[in-house]
Amino acid sequence: MRRTMLAFLTAALLAPPHASAQMAEKGSYTACDGHVIKSTMCVQFGKDPSGENTSMIAIHEENDTGRLTYITLECRGTGRMAVYVQSKNMLLTQEDFDLEIMPKVSYRIDNGALKSLEVYPAHEFDANGEPVPDLAAVGLPGDVLGEIARAGKRIQIVIERNGFSKLTYSFPTYGLETSMKLIQFCNRM
Numbered sequence: 001m002r003r004t005m006l007a008f009l010t011a012a013l014l015a016p017p018h019a020s021a022q023m024a025e026k027g028s029y030t031a032c033d034g035h036v037i038k039s040t041m042c043v044q045f046g047k048d049p050s051g052e053n054t055s056m057i058a059i060h061e062e063n064d065t066g067r068l069t070y071i072t073l074e075c076r077g078t079g080r081m082a083v084y085v086q087s088k089n090m091l092l093t094q095e096d097f098d099l100e101i102m103p104k105v106s107y108r109i110d111n112g113a114l115k116s117l118e119v120y121p122a123h124e125f126d127a128n129g130e131p132v133p134d135l136a137a138v139g140l141p142g143d144v145l146g147e148i149a150r151a152g153k154r155i156q157i158v159i160e161r162n163g164f165s166k167l168t169y170s171f172p173t174y175g176l177e178t179s180m181k182l183i184q185f186c187n188r189m
Contacts, residue, residue: 032058034182039175042070043182047189052077055183059171062154064088071157071171073145075186083140083148084122085157089167090135096162097121097133104160105138109151114158117141148173 032042040062046054053075061069068088076082085091091103102121106114120139123131138159148155151173159167183189 036175036178036182039178040172041175041179043179045183045189046075051188053184053186053189055186055189057176057179057183059148059173059176061169062172063170069169071140071148071155073148075183077186078188079186081142081145081186083142083145084137085119085140085159085169086134086137087159087167087169088136090164091138091159091161091167092121092135093163094133094135097135101162102138103162105140106158107144107147108156108158109147110153117144149176 033045034043035041036043040060042058042060044056044058046056048054056072056074058070058072060067064070066088068086070086072084072086074082074084085105092101096102100121102119105117105119107117108114118141120141122134122137122139124134124137126132153174154170154172157167157169157171159169161167
C-alpha cells in the first residue's frame with residue numbers, strides 16, 4: 001500500500017507556478033474530525049458545493065503541546081493537494097510579506113541532509129471572505145509532498161526568519177498512509 005500512496009502523492013503534487021508574487025490560498029483548519037491512533041495526524045473532512053474533496057490532514061509538531069504548529073496537506077480538487085507549514089510563531093512580518101521577503105526554509109527527511117525549499121506567502125480569509133496575510137504560515141512547493149510520503153519516521157523543517165531566531169520543527173509521519181485513506185486520497189467523497 002505504501003507504493004500506492006507514494007504514487008498518489010507524487011501525482012497529486014500541486015506546485016504553484018514559479019512567480020515571486022505567487023500567494024498560497026491556505027485552507028482553514030479549525031477542528032479535527034478524527035485522530036489517527038498513536039500518531040500526531042488529525043483529519044478534517046470537507047467538500048465544496050460541487051462535491052470536490054476539500055479535506056485536509058494536519059501533521060502536528062511533536063513538541064508543541066498546544067498543537068498550534070503543524071503541516072497541512074489540503075485537498076484541492078480530485079487528486080490534487082497543497083502543502084503548508086502553520087506555526088505558533090510569526091514567520092514573517094507584515095513588511096516582509098509586503099516586500100515578498102520570505103524566510104529561508106529547509107527540510108530533512110529522517111536523518112538525511114538538509115535541503116532548501118522555495119516557499120510562498122500564505123493568506124487566510126477574514127469574516128467577509130477577504131484574503132488577509134497569514135504571517136505564521138508559508139506555502140511549500142508540491143514536490144515536498146513526495147518527500148513527506150517517503151519519510152520513514154519524521155520530517156524536520158528548519159525556518160530561518162528575517163530578524164528573528166531560527167525555528168526547528170519535527171513532524172512524525174506515522175499515520176500518514178491511514179490518513180490518506182480516510183480522506184480517500186483527495187478523490188470525490
